[in-house]
Structures are given as structure tokens and as C-alpha cells.
Amino acid sequence: MALIRQTSPHTLGQNKTSHIMRLVLIALVPALAAQTWFFGWGIIINVIWCSVIALGAEAWILALRKRPLSFYLRDNSALVTAWLLAMALPAAAPWWLSLIGVGFAIIFGKQLYGGMGNNPFNPAMVGYVLLLISFPQEMTSWVAPLGSGISAPGIGDSFSMIFAGSAVDGWTMATPLDILRENKSLTMNELWQNSPQLSGMTGLGWFWTNLAFLAGGLYLLKEKAISWHAPAGMLLALAVLSLLFWNGTGSESHGSPIFHLFSGATMMGAFFIVTDPVSGATSNKGRLLFGLGVGTLTYVIRAWGGYPDGVAFATLLMNMAAPAIDYWTQPRTYGHRKPKRGMAKTK
Amino acid sequence: MSSNPSQGIPLRTIHEFPGGVHPGENKEQSTRTPIATPPLPNTFILPLNQHSGAPAELLVKVGDYVLKGQMLARANGFVSSPVHAPTSGTVTSVGMHPVPHWSGLEETCLVLEADGKDQWCELDPVADYKTVEKDELVQCIHDAGIVGLGGAGFPAAVKMSSRKASKIHTLIVNGAECEPYITADDMLMRERADRLLGGIEILQHMLNPQEVLIGIEDNKPEAIEAMRKVCAGKDAIEVVPVPTKYPSGDAQRLIWLLTGKEVPSDARSVDIGMLCYNVGTLVAIYDAITEGKPLISRVTTLTGAALHQPGNVEALIGTPAEHLLEFAGIQDEQFDALVMGGPMMGHTLDTTAVPVIKTSNCFIAASREEFPPPPPEQACIRCGMCADACPLSLLPQQLYWHAKSQNHEQLHHHNLFDCIECGACSYVCPSSIPLVQYFRAGKDEIRFQKAKSEKAERSRQRFEQRQKRLEAVAAEKEARRKANAEKARRAKEAKAAAGQSAGQNSADTSAADAKADMIKAAMERAKAKKATRAAGTDVATASSGKPARPQLSPKQKELKIQLSVVNAQIKKCERAASQAGENSSPEAEKLQADIDKLKQQQTQLKAEFEAASAPTEAPAKPAKAELSADEKKHKIELAMARAAVKKAERAVTTAKESDSDQLQTLQQQLEDKRRELARCEEAV
Structure with missing residues (x-):
């Protein structure tokens, strides 16, 4: 009888990439629920729509590349990109905006680099930044949160806003980070009183959404799908910098640490974006540095840059630095006195 | 030093090593029955190379009748080990035969047909080892063919005979047995704790360590209990349970666990004053010294889902694996893969015709469900789980990229050669990437390139030296030619000058000039003489050679x-x-x-x-x-x-x-x- 010949180890752990991706999707559910609660059904419609686009785009390119479709589609990585981007887009983002963003993210941000595992940049952030630069008007038209005086759109309204192009003006409001950016004259207290969407700690809806992302992130940590290093680095940098430059409640204020930690895309970025293993640094020390970098750049862009939120730009900038970080943060190998640093010396 | 262990159980700090994994243990199947002795097989196959080092040198020839325990092949050099007859019988052939080696290649084996009498040769035990010199004991251990029974098969005597071994302070006894499935050491400690202690005491006498630490994973409570019982009252010997985590049985991992000391990358444990022996090796040493018995059998675990009665056996070296599998009730319809060693580092065998060798600690007859074929490899997502699992703090995810692109500088830079190939990274990889396989291939590629470049370097040097030699010969020729031409010219000049100076001498009256001219003339005369002499020899050879040659039309x-x-x-x-x-x-x-x-x-x-x-x-x-x-x-x-x-x-x-x-x-x-x-x- 023919015995099987194969290389050791002969037994494998049960962890699978598709399983990790599924965990990420599960961890996104609380935030999805919070966003839907505060910003209406548009977010759910967008998530479904983006998933369709992502799977379609991925399948198309895989077919062009003559790769087995179901094997690669089942790794769930396209879905993660789609969900992250859908949850970063405004709830009433028109259908074509998602199409361009997700299509670009999957085709250019991921597959053209060689598919999963080979993309130097976070695909979701690539798509997001493309849209932010190209369509700033649409990208900043956030539906007003529940309780801000404007009633949230229902399923029908959301459908017509996304697919029929009906005007969104009546439903939208500036986001807290926008308000802070645009504010030149009011003190913080006045600002908070004048803007209904700022009520509730760090902004109506935004606080709870961030909290939901944090909960999802803690779940991922518990499941060991991510390590604590990158999120800790990002949150630490953001907290320290916002504390350092927190100049009180005057009109020039950049906002309190709590405001920065629980507003915009902070928690989503910390637990779902900078933890992307493919485009981030890979050693634990490297991840900490990577997170610190993203946090620092995010604050710099928020406080002094030209865009209200900076997580996407900060992530892409740090993605570029990830290989260098990896070369300089090798851990010390057993039996060696010092860790190796930098690039290998070529002969 | 000052603490006296007998005053109470000392609390030893366990130094956790980084990484490690917890694969399913699967040890209970083979620990239900005591170590069994299978019936004597008819044929024994004895590879001459069952150890690391040079293959043994054959001492017998086909047709010889040999007795049990008789040396059949002697060690070829010191880093080698002899092979002994596992039973009495006749040597029927010597030739290539499949052996349990991961290459799947055949090796020279000696085939012994048993006569069934199982008759021992005359044994020569050491009466009282405490009165015998260390060197003599080392020789006994060497002659008994004892090698590391944990898996590496390094000749046991070599480690203890180095000069550094006389300065060791800690003797580590490796009873960790971290690989899943294997229970050979566990059963050995349970049943032969006293002989194991005997082996330890022999080494204590020989090496005089300050302390002996017996490391046993805490999933073997019976073994720990048995060892504690026999070691009670022994001041310098301590049984230390270590947490169950693969690969704690790796010698350097165990040293770290027990002492917190690291063996430098370019050194061995003996360099930091420690020696590590597997428990089976120590029992073999005890048998060799006190009974004079060479290593002709070992405890081997027979397990796997395809076996009806898994368990441990005292297997004679050279017993065909199929004989043991029969004994353990092999179920052919389930049998899909045969692995020697554990599931993490063991290797599959192509045939059941291979023999038990000194390093065969386990045979797993696995079913398809037990060791399923690995799922297709997915892309690496750099999740870093491999790095978290690596007991050496390597970065397998980086090594993988560089191994795939054959970037040898980067592989060196990421310390590829420190990898012990334990397989923890492959085990945890969610993308099912056979990382260890990439690393083995990378190491081989680098070794191959190195050998190639060394060869090229040697050829280059040879070529350059030849070129130099040829140039030297050519230069010599040229110099000779020039010298001859010069001589001829000088001779000609001298002739002319001789005529001239004769005239000048008479004309010129200046004494100084005359003197100078005389010197010159003398020199030129001498030169001329030399030249004519040279010319003369030429002429002579020409004249002597030519007439001898027949004139040809x-x-x-x-x-x-x-x-x-x-x-x-x-x-x-x-x-x-x-x-x-x-x-x-x-x-x-x-x-x-x-x-x-x-x-x-x-x-x-x-x-x-x-x-x-x-x-x-x-x-x-x-x-x-x-x-x-x-x-x-x-x-x-x-x-x-x-x-x-x-x-x-x-x-x-x-x-x-x-x-x-x-x-x-x-x-x-x-x-x-x-x-x-x-x-x-x-x-x-």
C-alpha cells in the first residue's frame, strides 16, 4: 500500500484566515448597530451594497488572473474591506460613490498588487482617501444623528438618497470634527450649546459609535485576532498629543483628549484599521511604533491639517513606513546578545 | 549554594520561554499498558549509520554466526558509534535497504537472520564504577554504542569527554517529552526510575556536577511521582515539573526553563557549564556500565489511530517496523501514513519495511482523519501568529518572504540558521503555509550555494596559480632568450673591443686609462670566454646530435x-x-x-x-x-x-x-x- 509522504508538522492548528476575517466582521456588528441607530438605515444598505461591489470586483479580477474563485472569495477579506469602507462613508452616500470607492479599493488597492497579503496599503483607506479627495462634498454630507432635531431618514428615504439621487441636504449636518475645525470665534462652551449634534460627550451618535467600535476591538483582543500593540500605540499618541495641545475651552482649542479619543474614526481606526496585519508593521514592537505614528499623524492632521479627520491619511503614510519599521524592530533572537537592526548588508 | 534542599522543597523558578504551542497531546492511548516485549522477529535490519557522525565500520562478513550483544560494526572515529547484534543468528547479507530517514533514501544495512536462541555473548560489566577512572567509563559508554535516544542520535560519549565537560556545574535530565503522541520516556520513567537514577549517579561520578535537574512536563504526573520517589533524599538531584508546552523538550528550551540560562547561538550547552541527557540515554548508560549490555534495544511508542493496541514496547534495534505494527494490531484499512517521531517534527516513512533504529522513539500509524493532508496554502497576511509561537523569537513571517524570494542576505540577517524547525509556526499559521518547509529549503539552498561558491573559489585559485606558473615559465624562457641574445651581442662586442683595445693600449699612455681599459678588457675577455663556452656547448650538442640522426629523404x-x-x-x-x-x-x-x-x-x-x-x-x-x-x-x-x-x-x-x-x-x-x-x- 502507498503511504502518504508529507512534511512535518503533521498536525495543524484550527485557526484559519477566513476565521480571523469572520471574527473581524462579527466585531464590527456592535458599531454597525450603533451607526444604524443614530444615522439611519442608510448604513446597512451601504454595507450590503459595498459587499456586493467588493465580491464582484474581487471575483472579476480573480477570473482575469485565472485564480480559483471560491477558494479566494471564501477568505472573507473582501467583505472586511467592504464593511470598513461602508462604515466610514456617510450614511447617505450615493450608490456611485460606494461603487468607485470599493471598486478602487479592491481592484487598485488590493488585487493589482497581487491580491490578499500583497497590498502595501490598507485597501479600505485607499478607497476612502480617493473619495475624500475627489468628492469632498459628498464625503462630508453626514446624515444628522438621532436626537439632533432632524429626524433620521427611514428605509425608504435612505434608499432614495442612495440609489435615486434625491437630495440629502435636508437630512445632513456637520460632524463634530467639522464643527471644531470651522469654529473660529466661539468658545467651547458656546459651541457645545449651539450645536445640537455636539451634545452627549463627544458628539451625538459619535460617542456611542466609537464606544461600539471599542467594544468590538476588545472582543478581537480577547479572541487573539489582533494584538494590543498597534491600538495602544495609536490611542496613546492621540491622547498624549491632545492633552499637550489642549488649550482649554477657548475658540482656538483643538479639543479635549476625550473628544479626540471618542470622535470621528478614532476607535474604528485603532482597532480595525491600524491592526490590519498586511499593510502594517509585523513585529510587536513595530506595531507599537506603527500605532504611535498613526496616532501622531492623525492628531496633526486633525489639529493643523486641511481635513477634518486624519485617520485614513495617517494610516496610508504609516503604511509606507511599515517595511522600514519592520527592519528596525526585529526582536532579539534566542542565543543572540543583540537584536539585528536595519537592512541586511548586501555583499 | 547555601540553600539546603533537604530542609524543604525548594521553590524553583520556572523561566518561561517565549512562544510555543499546545497541540493535542494524544498521549493517553499509549500509556494504558506497561512496556511490552514483542516476539522475536526472524530478520533484523541494522543500518550502519543510526547516529550523527560517520557510519560504523563493518567487522563481520556475510555468513558469520554472531551472538547477541556482539559488536558487528565498530565506530569509525570518535564521532561515530558501533552497532551490536540484537540477537544471535547469522549475517545473511550486507546491502542497501530502506531506513527511517526523511530523505527516503536507502542506506547500507546488515541483515541478520535470527536463530531463535537469543544467546548472549560474554558480557563485561564494570564491577564498581566508583573505583574506575572517568576515561575508562567514557570508553565503555562509547563501545556500548550509546547515542542520544531523544531523537538527535548524537554519540553520548562524545559530549561527556570534551575538556569543557569536566567543568560542568549542572546536569539536565530531559524527561520533558513535549511531542504529542510519544510516551516512551514517560513509561520509561514510570517503570525504570531506579535504573534511571543509577544512570544519573554514574554521570554524577564521572562529571561531578553541582546539581542535577530532571525536567518533566507536568502532563506526566505518574512519571514525576516515580522520579520523586527514587530521588528522595538525594540532595543534588531535583525533579522539576515544567509546564506542558511544545517544544519544552528541546534541550535548549529545557535549559532555559530550568535555569533561565541561554546557550549562545554559536555555542553548545557544555560551553555554559551544562550537559543535557535524555532519560532513555541514561538508562542505557546504566545498563552498559553495570551489566555490560550494549545498546541493542530501546523503548518505542507504537500509536496512531490505525493501531488496535497502541502502547510502548521494548524494541530490539533492527526489528522491522512492520513486525511491531503487526504486534500492535495494525488495521490496514485505516492505515494512511507512517510517521517516525512525533507529529510536530517526525517524518513520514515510505514503507513499513524500515527497521527500528537507535533514535526511533515513536512510530505513529496514522489514519487519514488523524493526519489529514494539509489544506492549500493561502497568502500570508502577516498576522504574526508565527512570531508569537516561535520559541526563539524569530520572525517567521519575514523569513517566509525572504525564503520565497531566495534573498539569502536577508535570511541570514533574520537568523534563519537559529531556527530549530520545531514546526510551531507552521502549526499556528492560519493560512496553512508550510513555513518550516520553506525554511528547510532556504537553509539547503544557502548551504548549496555556499558549497558551490567555495568550489568556484577553489577553481579560481587553481586557475590563477596555474596562470602564474605558466607566466613564470614563460618569463624564465624569455629571460633565458634575452640573456642568450645579450651574451651573443656581448661576445660580438668583446671580439671587436679586443681588437680595438689592443690598438688603443699601445697608443694610449695614460696609466689610469690603461688600468681601466685593462679591467674592461679582462672583463670582456671573461665574457667572451663565457660566451664561447656557451657557444661551444651549443656547437657540441649540435655536432653530437646531428650525425646520430639519419638523413631522411x-x-x-x-x-x-x-x-x-x-x-x-x-x-x-x-x-x-x-x-x-x-x-x-x-x-x-x-x-x-x-x-x-x-x-x-x-x-x-x-x-x-x-x-x-x-x-x-x-x-x-x-x-x-x-x-x-x-x-x-x-x-x-x-x-x-x-x-x-x-x-x-x-x-x-x-x-x-x-x-x-x-x-x-x-x-x-x-x-x-x-x-x-x-x-x-x-x-x-
Whole structure:
């Protein structure tokens, strides 16, 4: 009888990439629920729509590349990109905006680099930044949160806003980070009183959404799908910098640490974006540095840059630095006195 | 030092090593029954290389009758180990046979047919080892063929005989047995704790360590209990349970666990004052010293889902695995893979015909469900789980990239050669990437490249030295030529100067000038003398050589040249023929025909030459003159035809080598040319 010949180890752990991706999707559910609660059904419609686009785009390119479709589609990585981007887009983002963003993210941000595992940049952030630069008007038209005086759109309204192009003006409001950016004259207290969407700690809806992302992130940590290093680095940098430059409640204020930690895309970025293993640094020390970098750049862009939120730009900038970080943060190998640093010396 | 262990159980700090994994243990299947003794097989297969180091040297020949325990092959050098007869019987053959090696290649084995009497040879135990010198004990252990039974198979005597071994302070006894499935050491400690202690005490006597630490994973409570019982009251010996985590049984991991000390990357444990022995090795040492028994059997775990009665056996070295599998109730319909060693580092075997060797700690007869074929490899997502699992803090995810792109500098930079190939990274990889396989391939590739570049370097040096030698010879020649020319010129000048200075001397009255001239003249005379001497020898050789050589007529000369050409051709053809013969090429016959033809020509030419030299030259000349009109033309034609044939043949061979599509046309041309040659030959 023919015995099987194969290389050791002969037994494998049960962890699978598709399983990790599924965990990420599960961890996104609380935030999805919070966003839907505060910003209406548009977010759910967008998530479904983006998933369709992502799977379609991925399948198309895989077919062009003559790769087995179901094997690669089942790794769930396209879905993660789609969900992250859908949850970063405004709830009433028109259908074509998602199409361009997700299509670009999957085709250019991921597959053209060689598919999963080979993309130097976070695909979701690539798509997001493309849209932010190209369509700033649409990208900043956030539906007003529940309780801000404007009633949230229902399923029908959301459908017509996304697919029929009906005007969104009546439903939208500036986001807290926008308000802070645009504010030149009011003190913080006045600002908070004048803007209904700022009520509730760090902004109506935004606080709870961030909290939901944090909960999802803690779940991922518990499941060991991510390590604590990158999120800790990002949150630490953001907290320290916002504390350092927190100049009180005057009109020039950049906002309190709590405001920065629980507003915009902070928690989503910390637990779902900078933890992307493919485009981030890979050693634990490297991840900490990577997170610190993203946090620092995010604050710099928020406080002094030209865009209200900076997580996407900060992530892409740090993605570029990830290989260098990896070369300089090798851990010390057993039996060696010092860790190796930098690039290998070529002969 | 100051703490006295007997005052109470000392709390030893366990130094956790980074990484590690917890694969399913699967140890309970094989620990239900005590160590069994399978029936004696009829045939034993004994590989001469069961250890690291040089293969053993055969001492017996086919047909010899040997007794149990008799040395069949002796150690070839110190880093080698002898092989002993596992039972009494007859040596029936020596030859290549499948062995349990991951290469799947066959090795030289000695086949022993058992006579069933199982009769021991005369044993020579050491009566009281405490009165015997260390060196003698080392020799006993060496002669008993004891190697590391944990898996590496390093000759046990080598480690303890190094100069550094006399300075060791800690003896580590490895009873961790971290690989899943394997329970050989566990059962051995449970059943033979006293003999194990005996082995430890022998090593204590030999090496005099300050303390002995017995590391046992805490999933073996019975073994820990048994060892604690026999070691009670022994001050310097401590049984230390270590947390169950793969690969804690790796010697350096165990040293870290027990002492927190690290063995530097370029050193061995003995360099930091520690030696590590597997429990099985120590029992073997005890048996060898106190009973004089060489290593002819070991405890082997037989397990896996395809076995009806898994368990441990005291297996004689050389027993075919199939015999043991039969004993353990192999179920053929379930049997899918045979693994020697554990599931993490063991290797699959192609056949059950392989024998038990000294390092066979376990055979797993696995079913398809047990060790399923690995799922297809997915892309690496750099999740870093491999880095978290690596007990050496390597970055397997980075090594993987560099191994895939064969970036050898980066592989070195990421310390590939520190990898112990434990397989923890492959085990945890969510993308099912066979990382260890990439690393093995990377290591092999680097070793191969290194050997290649070393070889190229040697060739380069050889070439350069040859070039230098040739240059030196050429320079010497040139110098000699120049010197000769100079001498000749000087001689000429001296001759002229001698005539001149004779005239000048008489004319010139200045004493100083005269003196200078005299010196010059003397020098030149000497030079001239030397030159004439040199010239003289030349002349002498010329005159002595020339007359000896017979004067050859132009006809004879021509014939002689032709003869030598034919001789050379014959030699060449013969060489080609012998080569063709070796390759059993169809051209051999053709070449042989050529040789015959050439030989005929040779004899003809010889005859002609004799004819030309025997009679006076006068009649020969006109004969040649008469022939020349016709024959000259034919001969030229013949030579040309021959050259054309040769050229065509060369073209055909090159075409054959390069698989050119012009082969047919070229062969056609060759045939044409050959016909032409035949025509010419006829004409001549």
C-alpha cells in the first residue's frame, strides 16, 4: 500500500484566515448597530451594497488572473474591506460613490498588487482617501444623528438618497470634527450649546459609535485576532498629543483628549484599521511604533491639517513606513546578545 | 549554594520561554499498558549509520554466526558509534535497504537472520564504577554504542569527554517529552526510575556536577511521582515539573526553563557549564556500565489511530517496523501514513519495511482523519501568529518572504540558521503555509550555494596559480632568450673591443686609462670566454646530435609525417570508440571501422617508409616522380575529402547536442562526403 509522504508538522492548528476575517466582521456588528441607530438605515444598505461591489470586483479580477474563485472569495477579506469602507462613508452616500470607492479599493488597492497579503496599503483607506479627495462634498454630507432635531431618514428615504439621487441636504449636518475645525470665534462652551449634534460627550451618535467600535476591538483582543500593540500605540499618541495641545475651552482649542479619543474614526481606526496585519508593521514592537505614528499623524492632521479627520491619511503614510519599521524592530533572537537592526548588508 | 534542599522543597523558578504551542497531546492511548516485549522477529535490519557522525565500520562478513550483544560494526572515529547484534543468528547479507530517514533514501544495512536462541555473548560489566577512572567509563559508554535516544542520535560519549565537560556545574535530565503522541520516556520513567537514577549517579561520578535537574512536563504526573520517589533524599538531584508546552523538550528550551540560562547561538550547552541527557540515554548508560549490555534495544511508542493496541514496547534495534505494527494490531484499512517521531517534527516513512533504529522513539500509524493532508496554502497576511509561537523569537513571517524570494542576505540577517524547525509556526499559521518547509529549503539552498561558491573559489585559485606558473615559465624562457641574445651581442662586442683595445693600449699612455681599459678588457675577455663556452656547448650538442640522426629523404620525411598523422588519428578514434563504447552509442561500430581502416593505412605507410629507407634514394625518387602526376592529385583530393567528412561529422555531433532541426540535412551531407571519400580512396 502507498503511504502518504508529507512534511512535518503533521498536525495543524484550527485557526484559519477566513476565521480571523469572520471574527473581524462579527466585531464590527456592535458599531454597525450603533451607526444604524443614530444615522439611519442608510448604513446597512451601504454595507450590503459595498459587499456586493467588493465580491464582484474581487471575483472579476480573480477570473482575469485565472485564480480559483471560491477558494479566494471564501477568505472573507473582501467583505472586511467592504464593511470598513461602508462604515466610514456617510450614511447617505450615493450608490456611485460606494461603487468607485470599493471598486478602487479592491481592484487598485488590493488585487493589482497581487491580491490578499500583497497590498502595501490598507485597501479600505485607499478607497476612502480617493473619495475624500475627489468628492469632498459628498464625503462630508453626514446624515444628522438621532436626537439632533432632524429626524433620521427611514428605509425608504435612505434608499432614495442612495440609489435615486434625491437630495440629502435636508437630512445632513456637520460632524463634530467639522464643527471644531470651522469654529473660529466661539468658545467651547458656546459651541457645545449651539450645536445640537455636539451634545452627549463627544458628539451625538459619535460617542456611542466609537464606544461600539471599542467594544468590538476588545472582543478581537480577547479572541487573539489582533494584538494590543498597534491600538495602544495609536490611542496613546492621540491622547498624549491632545492633552499637550489642549488649550482649554477657548475658540482656538483643538479639543479635549476625550473628544479626540471618542470622535470621528478614532476607535474604528485603532482597532480595525491600524491592526490590519498586511499593510502594517509585523513585529510587536513595530506595531507599537506603527500605532504611535498613526496616532501622531492623525492628531496633526486633525489639529493643523486641511481635513477634518486624519485617520485614513495617517494610516496610508504609516503604511509606507511599515517595511522600514519592520527592519528596525526585529526582536532579539534566542542565543543572540543583540537584536539585528536595519537592512541586511548586501555583499 | 547555601540553600539546603533537604530542609524543604525548594521553590524553583520556572523561566518561561517565549512562544510555543499546545497541540493535542494524544498521549493517553499509549500509556494504558506497561512496556511490552514483542516476539522475536526472524530478520533484523541494522543500518550502519543510526547516529550523527560517520557510519560504523563493518567487522563481520556475510555468513558469520554472531551472538547477541556482539559488536558487528565498530565506530569509525570518535564521532561515530558501533552497532551490536540484537540477537544471535547469522549475517545473511550486507546491502542497501530502506531506513527511517526523511530523505527516503536507502542506506547500507546488515541483515541478520535470527536463530531463535537469543544467546548472549560474554558480557563485561564494570564491577564498581566508583573505583574506575572517568576515561575508562567514557570508553565503555562509547563501545556500548550509546547515542542520544531523544531523537538527535548524537554519540553520548562524545559530549561527556570534551575538556569543557569536566567543568560542568549542572546536569539536565530531559524527561520533558513535549511531542504529542510519544510516551516512551514517560513509561520509561514510570517503570525504570531506579535504573534511571543509577544512570544519573554514574554521570554524577564521572562529571561531578553541582546539581542535577530532571525536567518533566507536568502532563506526566505518574512519571514525576516515580522520579520523586527514587530521588528522595538525594540532595543534588531535583525533579522539576515544567509546564506542558511544545517544544519544552528541546534541550535548549529545557535549559532555559530550568535555569533561565541561554546557550549562545554559536555555542553548545557544555560551553555554559551544562550537559543535557535524555532519560532513555541514561538508562542505557546504566545498563552498559553495570551489566555490560550494549545498546541493542530501546523503548518505542507504537500509536496512531490505525493501531488496535497502541502502547510502548521494548524494541530490539533492527526489528522491522512492520513486525511491531503487526504486534500492535495494525488495521490496514485505516492505515494512511507512517510517521517516525512525533507529529510536530517526525517524518513520514515510505514503507513499513524500515527497521527500528537507535533514535526511533515513536512510530505513529496514522489514519487519514488523524493526519489529514494539509489544506492549500493561502497568502500570508502577516498576522504574526508565527512570531508569537516561535520559541526563539524569530520572525517567521519575514523569513517566509525572504525564503520565497531566495534573498539569502536577508535570511541570514533574520537568523534563519537559529531556527530549530520545531514546526510551531507552521502549526499556528492560519493560512496553512508550510513555513518550516520553506525554511528547510532556504537553509539547503544557502548551504548549496555556499558549497558551490567555495568550489568556484577553489577553481579560481587553481586557475590563477596555474596562470602564474605558466607566466613564470614563460618569463624564465624569455629571460633565458634575452640573456642568450645579450651574451651573443656581448661576445660580438668583446671580439671587436679586443681588437680595438689592443690598438688603443699601445697608443694610449695614460696609466689610469690603461688600468681601466685593462679591467674592461679582462672583463670582456671573461665574457667572451663565457660566451664561447656557451657557444661551444651549443656547437657540441649540435655536432653530437646531428650525425646520430639519419638523413631522411624528402619522400621518407613525407611518409613519416603521414605516418604520425595516421597514428594520431588512430589514437583519437580509439579514444572516441572507448567513450562511445561506455555510452553504448551506436557510433562505436562506425568508429571501430574507421580505426581498422586507419590501421591498414598505417601498415601500408610503414611498409612504404621501410621501402623508401631501405634501397638507395636514387630509385625511390624517380618512382615518386612517376607517381606524383596522378597520385598527387588523388591524394590531395583524398585529404580534402577526409577533411570534409570530418567537418561534416563535427557539424552532426554539435547538431545532435543542440537538438538542431538541421540534423537531417547535415547527416545527408555527411553521407555525401563519405561517398566522395570512398571514391577518392578507390582512385588512390
